[in-house]
Amino acid sequence: MSSEALVEISNVNFAYDSRAILKGINMSFPKGKLIAIMGLSGCGKTTLLRHIGGVLKPTKGYVKVDGQVIHDLDQEGLYKMRRKMGMLFQFGALFTDMTVFDNVAFQMREHTDLPEEIIHDLVMMKLHAVGLYGTQDLFPAELSGGMARRVALARTIALDPMLIMYDEPFAGLDPISLTVVGELIRRLNDALGATSIVVTHDVQESLKIVDYVYFISNGAIIAEGSADDIRNSDEAFVRQFVHGEMDGPIPFHYPGGNFSKDLGVRV
């Protein structure tokens, strides 16, 4: 398996309204691997995904996808690149005015000239791959959370992308769906020979399936390594995060002054 990087993030800095969100990020995503980006909410993980997708432009540094600097592409080049990428949005972002079938068939109809019979077969195959063959005529509103997530997954891999990005794929799922989604992410990555980037803060599920992990805090990478490296890490923040401890480098109390002094009580 080639370990050549599909996505290269080099010294990326990004500020929004003079607030620095990403500070000097260096990352490399080898082809065929499943990599997780973990951290607290608001640490910059979703912003990173948006950079890789070409939605945001870094203030310093560059982001290369498949050898091309994605934020330097023009509209047409960007759209061409995006056709090779798939993104699973938080909670699915299915098109609510279309059936499951139309959702999965969307990219096929927009970007290819395939006849309807072939599209029908392809959609059925994708639905079967995520275990939802038979739901094609339902509307997203009629699906449960887990099912909607899987349909969105089927839609994401509709054109067999080379890069699949997941924004909090485990958010709000029941324990069974958690395992199902996790397994599907791994299996699809290997079956398609794709590279997957999973942004999440669900430690248990992701450590089960990933090849490599990046830990982000306050816009900088504070730890990285394989799943085992992370589990056995000595880094204080990583320990607190992985074991779900209440207090540590991330304090329990919001830094907001002295409570006992406010009440006039001696502790």
Place this chain on the structure above:
Amino acid sequence: MERSTLDLWVGIFVVAGIAALVVLAFKVGNLSTYNVSDSYSLQANFSNIGGLKAQASIKSAGVLVGRVTGISLDTKQYEAKVMMSIDSRYQFPKDTIGKILTSGLLGEQYIGLDPGGDTVMLKSGDEIKQTQSAVVLEDMIGKFLYNKAETGK
């Protein structure tokens, strides 16, 4: 909604809309009597056009035969020059009289054409030589008072 039912309803909608437009044009408006295609132009000079406006009707024996297309002042003779567009279906003799009339007591003014007996017809660009100007209220009052003064003597 099924694709075909949706198309059906949109079709009905568009047809109904166009039908409404057609009804407005023909039944409510005057499109059937309004001949847009063939017309020829005539002109006439009046010493006073009164309240005649552009787009005013031109009628003969009460039938709409054309429209006033332009009004200007002839600075050579200080008369009002009226340009008219007449439906090509109607030809008028060279000695036709053009009068400015009022429709109803307080209605708007229009041009009435009284055909003469000449066998030669007016061609496009010709001038109607005999005209009768609009009745101006002040002149009428003046004439009335003058008459009264005369008979009162």
Place this chain on the structure above:
Amino acid sequence: MALVRSLRGIGSRVINAVWRIGYASRFFLMTLYYSGLSFRRFRLTVREIFFSGVMSLIIIIVAGMFVGMVLGLQGYETLKRYGSESALGSLVALSLVRELGPVLAALLFASRAGSAMTAEIGLMKATEQISAMEMMAVNPIARVVAPRFWAGVISMPLLAAMFSAMGVFGGYVVGVVLIGVDEGSFWSQMQGAVDFRHDVMNGVIKSVVFGVAVTVISLFEGYDAPPTAEGVSGATTRTVVESSLAILMLDFMLTAFMFGE
């Protein structure tokens, strides 16, 4: 002091409004630029004509009828005083075709279809459907916004015509059938008074202009709405208010231009 502060507040609101108008104009131009898809795949537009045009039919027809009926009643009362009841047909028809048809139909369209478009697009944005489309390399302006724009522009004159037609019918029902105005003079005076080019066509032009304005405002407010519940609800309110004001302002300008001396 308080005066300076309120002036500064007004100033920033004005600047904000001007900035938004600029942003909205750029949005409008982009919609026109990406309109090719709306016609190449006309199904998309047809679908939107159904949701904004066909679904507005009932309210337009009913409202048109009632407005015509009121015109018949009020018109008769006034004309009776000058002995001109026979002019009722002209009064009803001209009022509708020149003004009430285009304006009222546009106001109703803005409240019903316009606010629905705003809410729909605002919600799509809030649930990341628009971003998802972007990431799937499908231009959301071309796929979502432009078909709705053309559907609005196509539906508006048709709805206005139906409003006017129903209004004339309503005026007829009240004037001729219920009150007893002479049927012959009702229609003949109307035909004499309503000029196709001057009145009917101008009314159609007005409704097309209103259609463009209302649809652009509705789509823009939806697209620009903050992705929250309050954001979307504020956007739908703004759509109805801004559309109504735009319709009335444009109506004045167009009327002065078309019917002025």
